[in-house]
Amino acid sequence: MGQGKSQFTEEELQDYQDLTYFTKKEVLYAHQKFKALAPEKVGHNKNAKLPMAKILQYPELRVNPFGDRICCIFSSSHDGDCTFEDFLDMMSVFSDGAPKAVKAEHAFRIFDFDGDDMLGVTDLRQVIDRLTGQQHLSEQDMQHLIQNILDEADLDDDGALSFAEFEHIISKSSDFAK
Amino acid sequence: MAMLPDLSENLSNEERTWEEIMQIKAMPVSMMQKKEMKAKLQTATKLRLQGFEQLKWQRRKVWQQMKSRWKETYSKLELWRHSLKKIEGNFGTGVVAYFLFIKWLMFLNLFIFLFILLFIILPTLVLVPQESPANTTLVEECSRNYFNLSVDSSFLDWVQGTGNMERTIMFYGYYTHKLISEDGNMHSYYNLPLAYIAIAVIYLLGSLAVMVKSAAQGFKERLVEGEGQFYQYCNLVFGGWDFCIHNEKSASMKHKALYNEMKACLEAERLEEERQNRSRDEMLKLMIMRCIINLIVLMVLSGALALIYYTFYFSQERLNKELLNPNTELEYLYKFILEFLPSIIIVCLNLLVPNMFAYLVSFERYSPLFIVRITLLRTVLLRLASLIMLMFSLKDIIICDEPDSCSCEDHPKCWETYVGQQVYKLVILDFVTHVLITFTFNWPRMLIAKYSKSKVAKFIGEQEFELPKHVLDVVYSQTLCWLGSFYAPVLPLLAMLECCLLFHIKKFACLVNSRPSSTVYRASRSNSLFMVVLLISFIVAVLPVAFAIAEIPPSKSCGPFRGHLTTWSVVVESFDQLPAWIKSIMFFFGTAGFAVPIFVVLVLCLYYFYAVSAANKQMVMVLKNQLVLEGHDKQFLLNRLSAFIKQQHEHQKVMRQVEMTNLDLSNAS
Numbered sequence: 001m002g003q004g005k006s007q008f009t010e011e012e013l014q015d016y017q018d019l020t021y022f023t024k025k026e027v028l029y030a031h032q033k034f035k036a037l038a039p040e041k042v043g044h045n046k047n048a049k050l051p052m053a054k055i056l057q058y059p060e061l062r063v064n065p066f067g068d069r070i071c072c073i074f075s076s077s078h079d080g081d082c083t084f085e086d087f088l089d090m091m092s093v094f095s096d097g098a099p100k101a102v103k104a105e106h107a108f109r110i111f112d113f114d115g116d117d118m119l120g121v122t123d124l125r126q127v128i129d130r131l132t133g134q135q136h137l138s139e140q141d142m143q144h145l146i147q148n149i150l151d152e153a154d155l156d157d158d159g160a161l162s163f164a165e166f167e168h169i170i171s172k173s174s175d176f177a178k
Numbered sequence: 179m180a181m182l183p184d185l186s187e188n189l190s191n192e193e194r195t196w197e198e199i200m201q202i203k204a205m206p207v208s209m210m211q212k213k214e215m216k217a218k219l220q221t222a223t224k225l226r227l228q229g230f231e232q233l234k235w236q237r238r239k240v241w242q243q244m245k246s247r248w249k250e251t252y253s254k255l256e257l258w259r260h261s262l263k264k265i266e267g268n269f270g271t272g273v274v275a276y277f278l279f280i281k282w283l284m285f286l287n288l289f290i291f292l293f294i295l296l297f298i299i300l301p302t303l304v305l306v307p308q309e310s311p312a313n314t315t316l317v318e319e320c321s322r323n324y325f326n327l328s329v330d331s332s333f334l335d336w337v338q339g340t341g342n343m344e345r346t347i348m349f350y351g352y353y354t355h356k357l358i359s360e361d362g363n364m365h366s367y368y369n370l371p372l373a374y375i376a377i378a379v380i381y382l383l384g385s386l387a388v389m390v391k392s393a394a395q396g397f398k399e400r401l402v403e404g405e406g407q408f409y410q411y412c413n414l415v416f417g418g419w420d421f422c423i424h425n426e427k428s429a430s431m432k433h434k435a436l437y438n439e440m441k442a443c444l445e446a447e448r449l450e451e452e453r454q455n456r457s458r459d460e461m462l463k464l465m466i467m468r469c470i471i472n473l474i475v476l477m478v479l480s481g482a483l484a485l486i487y488y489t490f491y492f493s494q495e496r497l498n499k500e501l502l503n504p505n506t507e508l509e510y511l512y513k514f515i516l517e518f519l520p521s522i523i524i525v526c527l528n529l530l531v532p533n534m535f536a537y538l539v540s541f542e543r544y545s546p547l548f549i550v551r552i553t554l555l556r557t558v559l560l561r562l563a564s565l566i567m568l569m570f571s572l573k574d575i576i577i578c579d580e581p582d583s584c585s586c587e588d589h590p591k592c593w594e595t596y597v598g599q600q601v602y603k604l605v606i607l608d609f610v611t612h613v614l615i616t617f618t619f620n621w622p623r624m625l626i627a628k629y630s631k632s633k634v635a636k637f638i639g640e641q642e643f644e645l646p647k648h649v650l651d652v653v654y655s656q657t658l659c660w661l662g663s664f665y666a667p668v669l670p671l672l673a674m675l676e677c678c679l680l681f682h683i684k685k686f687a688c689l690v691n692s693r694p695s696s697t698v699y700r701a702s703r704s705n706s707l708f709m710v711v712l713l714i715s716f717i718v719a720v721l722p723v724a725f726a727i728a729e730i731p732p733s734k735s736c737g738p739f740r741g742h743l744t745t746w747s748v749v750v751e752s753f754d755q756l757p758a759w760i761k762s763i764m765f766f767f768g769t770a771g772f773a774v775p776i777f778v779v780l781v782l783c784l785y786y787f788y789a790v791s792a793a794n795k796q797m798v799m800v801l802k803n804q805l806v807l808e809g810h811d812k813q814f815l816l817n818r819l820s821a822f823i824k825q826q827h828e829h830q831k832v833m834r835q836v837e838m839t840n841l842d843l844s845n846a847s
Contacts, residue, residue: 019203019212023250063429065419076208085209092203097249102204107416109206128415132440133433141444148411148447155802156809169412 007031007046020088021097027088033058034087042084052080055087065130069110104170108163119161121146192226193235195219257281261685269428269643273688276645277681279708283656284677286388290381290663291670297377298667299347301368307356317355317734317741324351324591324735337606338517344595348602350665351595351736371738371748375727378664382720385660389713396706414439431693468542475556478534482527482560483567486520490571493519520571520600521607524564528654532557532647554646558711561654562718565661568604569722572597577730592736594665601662602669608655609676616687624691643692648684649708653715655680660719664727 008016008028016027034050035042037057042048052071061067071080074090082090092098093106113123124146128137137145153161153169199219202212226232253259258281266274325345346352353374357367419432456464493516535556539549576593590596626635659673728746732739739745753761766772 015213015216018199019209019216021203023246025250059425063426065433074208076210083209089209099204102206105206111416124415128440131415131419131433132437133430135434135437137437137440141441144444145411145415145440149415153412155805156812157806158809158813166416169416 016088020092021095022088022092026095030088030091031084034084047084049077049081049083052082055080055082065133066110069113073106073109100170101167104167105163107170108166111166117163119166121150121159124149124161191231193231193238195222196235196239258681261681265685265688269688273643273645276649276708277684279649280652280677280681280684282392283652284674284681286385287656287659287670287674287677290385291668291674293377293381294663294667294670297373298353298370301370301373302347302353305368307354315741320591320735321740338514338599338603340599344592344599348666348668349595349598350667350738351592353667353738355738355740369752371742372752374738375745375748378723381663382660386716389709389716393706393709393713396709411443414443464543471538471542474538475535478531479556479560479563482531483563485527486523486564486567487571489523490520490568493517494575518603518607520568521604524568524604525607525611527564528561531560535560550646554650554707554711557646557650558653558714561650562657562715565657566718566722568600569661572600576726592733594733594737598662598666598669601658602666602672605655605658605662605669605672605676608658609679612651612680612683616683616691620687620691641692643688648687649711652677652680653708653711656712657715657719660716661723664723 008031013024013027016022017024020027022030031042031046037054038048038050041050052068052075055071056062056067061070064070068080070090071082072078074086074093075082076086093102108119111119111123111127113126114120119127125142128142128145150159150161153165155165155168156162199216202215202219205212205215207215258277262274262277265277344351353370355371357369414436419436497513497516532553535553539553542549544552575589576597578589620641623641655673655676659669662669726745728744730744732742732745734740739748742748742751753764
């Protein structure tokens with residue numbers, strides 16, 4: 001369908017290609033996916049702002065336990081509603097082309113629930129809770145687990161993970177790719 | 179005269195601007211801000227590059243563009259991309275690593291076969307062998323007898339490799355031992371025997387190189403990970419979620435898997451503590467139990483091997499004595515079963531014995547990770563040992579040296595083709611077993627579990643995609659390929675087709691028959707595991723072939739090495755024909771005067787690298803301690819600062835109070 005291409009000018013596509021880890025074709029593909037979430041609204045304004053509920057209908061985000069956090073981080077208005085540009089940003093960071101450092105940076109923000117630039121005990125607790133889904137660890141297990149994580153990762157012994165410590169772990173981990 | 183000021187000092191040139199624009203995408207700001215930044219950079223004054231610099235920069239830009247376009251087309255061409263994405267979405271990246279492994283093996287087999295095709299099969303088909311001299315030698319006579327034998331062929335020949343199929347390019351026996359050229363008059367010739375053995379060595383070494391490279395990569399990652407500390411819990415929590423999962427069921431399974439893994443890790447830690455605190459009595463009892471279990475395992479293995487040996491002898495005896503000329507239908511059927519009997523026994527053992535091992539290992543009370551490893555090790559041992567046993571039993575049939583006749587009594591005239599046929603039968607049977615088990619055994623089980631509500635049905639029917647077992651299946655078929663390729667050159671092609679079909683069969687088993695596994699398989703660990711198992715199997719497969727090449731005299735009636743003392747002597751003879759200076763260089767490499775200094779130098783290098791790595795580890799410890807101290811320092815300074823500020827506040831409050839009282843006093847007076 002040529003309609004997709006005619007919505008963007010060549011200059012805009014070049015911009016998007018330079019500013020994300022996508023090629024022009026992938027940008028158009030991402031726009032198609034975005035449009036599929038709310039066809040009429042996006043048809044009128046290609047950079048329409050969709051509410052968080054609509055964004056979370058995207059399959060990978062719907063089942064992701066951190067879906068709402070992801071939307072909040074990437075939304076330019078910080079309230080969870082995303083424009084197409086925010087969506088493109090999101091997909092670009094999660095794509096294969098983005099280097100580990102970029103993903104680590106965004107992952108840190110996603111895990112930092114209280115926004116204090118450190119992953120403290122409360123942040124870790126919420127992360128673990130969301131990861132286990134329906135099942136819940138007992139209080140003792142949870143504390144034990146958090147203590148283990150801090151033992152492993154907290155290098156300067158201040159009870160929370162700073163961004164440098166988090167990045168240090170991620171750089172050692174070879175599974176943190178997707 | 180003062181130098182004119184350089185106005186261009188702070189301005190950046192085009193290239194640097196372009197680089198900065200490329201770096202914007204790594205910044206964690208919103209798209210609108212990124213666009214603003216790009217616009218600002220583009221409209222800022224910048225210098226144009228001149229001449230050579232301009233060319234270099236243009237070339238860099240073009241190279242970047244080409245790279246990204248190449249990546250795009252390459253990802254489109256990726257084989258089976260859609261299937262892999264589907265599996266990834268449902269099962270996660272650990273299982274996908276397995277399917278990528280199958281794809282990798284398929285390409286390896288393809289390359290091996292292309293080598294063989296280009297250098298051995300095509301010359302044999304296209305070029306013509308040298309004319310034989312008038313006086314006949316024993317070798318010529320035997321060859322003529324062999325090739326003129328009439329054989330009765332039946333449709334079963336396809337499966338067994340006998341009859342008409344025996345004298346085709348499929349098996350070793352077809353290839354000529356003479357030099358071949360375009361028209362038989364030896365102006366320029368192609369040395370087929372030398373090519374045959376050279377290609378075999380090349381593809382075996384090539385497979386080894388590729389596997390070692392892959393294994394070393396995984397090993398390096400593991401080493402980097404475990405540099406003093408293994409971030410087990412952090413990896414589990416921060417890297418645990420697979421962002422490619424896109425349906426509800428898999429997501430809930432993933433949640434459950436993560437929960438189980440967390441509990442398992444905590445449990446393992448508790449067990450470790452318990453193990454440290456085990457009393458001496460308990461330790462002793464456990465040790466005895468473990469010894470007994472290991473003895474039982476060894477007994478089971480030797481029993482299995484003995485069974486294979488005797489089955490082989492039994493079937494050989496019967497085939498040679500009684501069934502040379504089958505007459506009735508029943509005798510045909512009996513002959514067919516006897517031909518396949520050793521292979522059937524091996525397949526049955528491969529199915530039953532691992533289950534027995536899994537049952538026994540529960541008595542040994544190892545940690546869960548160790549249980550997986552040791553069960554895998556024992557199963558690998560079983561599979562490889564059964565192959566070795568088969569080769570061993572073949573040895574008695576093959577080795578026989580009577581200088582005056584074509585071959586010994588009751589022994590096959592062309593033993594290499596015979597070995598090739600045995601491996602071919604194993605390959606066919608292995609593949610048929612996979613198809614049968616997946617479609618006629620596991621699929622009905624899944625249907626039963628899906629459509630009936632009773633608990634018993636669910637117990638029988640629900641299966642998980644157990645990765646170690648499927649890995650062993652694939653590795654086993656590849657081992658057979660390596661084992662038999664020297665004697666049946668078309669085997670890599672079959673192995674490639676088998677890998678291709680196995681991919682789809684396993685995909686069916688994964689997506690349709692099983693539910694997602696409840697253990698978390700991590701992709702990086704899985705990859706290194708596959709490679710190590712593959713390496714072990716490779717070594718075991720190459721040993722019999724190497725032994726045969728070096729020691730066993732080739733049969734006189736067929737093959738590229740007839741008439742020589744051993745297969746390797748072809749290489750030795752060709753080596754003798756090289757010019758003298760090359761030979762003297764080669765001899766020098768073999769002398770002690772060269773080997774001993776090289777050995778000493780290598781040992782010194784090894785020691786040097788070991789010392790460097792030990793020093794690095796020490797450095798890491800020192801730096802870590804330093805970090806902790808700095809953290810404490812920071813905390814201390816912050817405390818001091820807040821205490822100081824509090825003190826200042828108090829002081830100011832006191833001062834203000836004093837002022838107020840002074841003011842009151844002065845007002846009052």
